[in-house]
Amino acid sequence: MIAGGILLFSVVTFFMKGQTNPVTGKTQWVDMTVKEEIMMGLQGAPQMGAPSRDREAQAIVQQIGHRLVSSLNQHLQQRGINNPYQFDFTLLADRQTVNAFALPGGQVFLTEALYHQLDKEDQIAGVLGHEVGHVIERHGSERMAKGNLINGLVRAAGVAGGSPNGSGLASYVGNIAHMRYGRQDELESDRWGVLLMVLSRYDPHEMMAVMDVLEKSGAGGGKPEFLSSHPRPANRRQYIKEVIAQLPPGALEGSRN
Ligand SMILES: [Zn+2]
DSSP: OHHHHHHHHHHHHHHTOEEEOTTTOOEEEOSSOHHHHHHHHHHHGGGGOOBOSOHHHHHHHHHHHHHHHHHHHHHHHTTTOOOOOOOEEEEEOOSSBOOEEEETTTEEEEEHHHHTTOOSHHHHHHHHHHHHHHHHTTHHHHHHHHHHHHHHHHHHHHHHHTOOOOOOHHHHHHHGGGOOOOHHHHHHHHHHHHHHHHHTTOOTTHHHHHHHHHHHHHHSSSBOHHHHHSOOHHHHHHHHHHHHHTSOTTTTTTOOO
């Protein structure tokens, strides 16, 4: 009876979380408001690791990130949409883990290990633009909402088996760096990545070079964290090519390469 009640409660609360995404207009199942996402991201940011001490590289990452965001804001404003997120871009000192990720609410991170394998600003823009896409599409928050449902189900099973078991929201924040998104989420973010690159006059073809880097990082030594949390680059390459091919004529004029 108790287990059944908890189970029903989890399922009911999950389906009551429908919210309209303020940027895309899609209905999504998330259990945080945008304000809560932003607050959680700011609280979680210091736990993501030490920032790089390489000031020049840090400045480059921030400058590229802000260029993408200003293009994004302009693009949205032209459509009467207000971007509710304030993005911050941080280069992490981690030289071992090839990774990039974003917390819900707009805190975006890139490790030195990945940074040093990207040899053009356009490639950095591709990585950051992809992460901005995850934030706008609220993928992290969706995963977390699903996690709570799963948690409820686990808890219900636990009560039935005599060992109640639950975990808080905090543990999810810590796991976001290792979070595995669905294939659809990745492709959506790649689409944003390409769009933001084009709007900011970066060359979206450099996304292919990013895929090469990610593939190599998986083949070589080191910890290819990005590969455990993302689908194989080969699958994304084809999709990115299609997105670029669908760009309106002239979209790439004036891109810097
Ligand atoms: Zn991703």
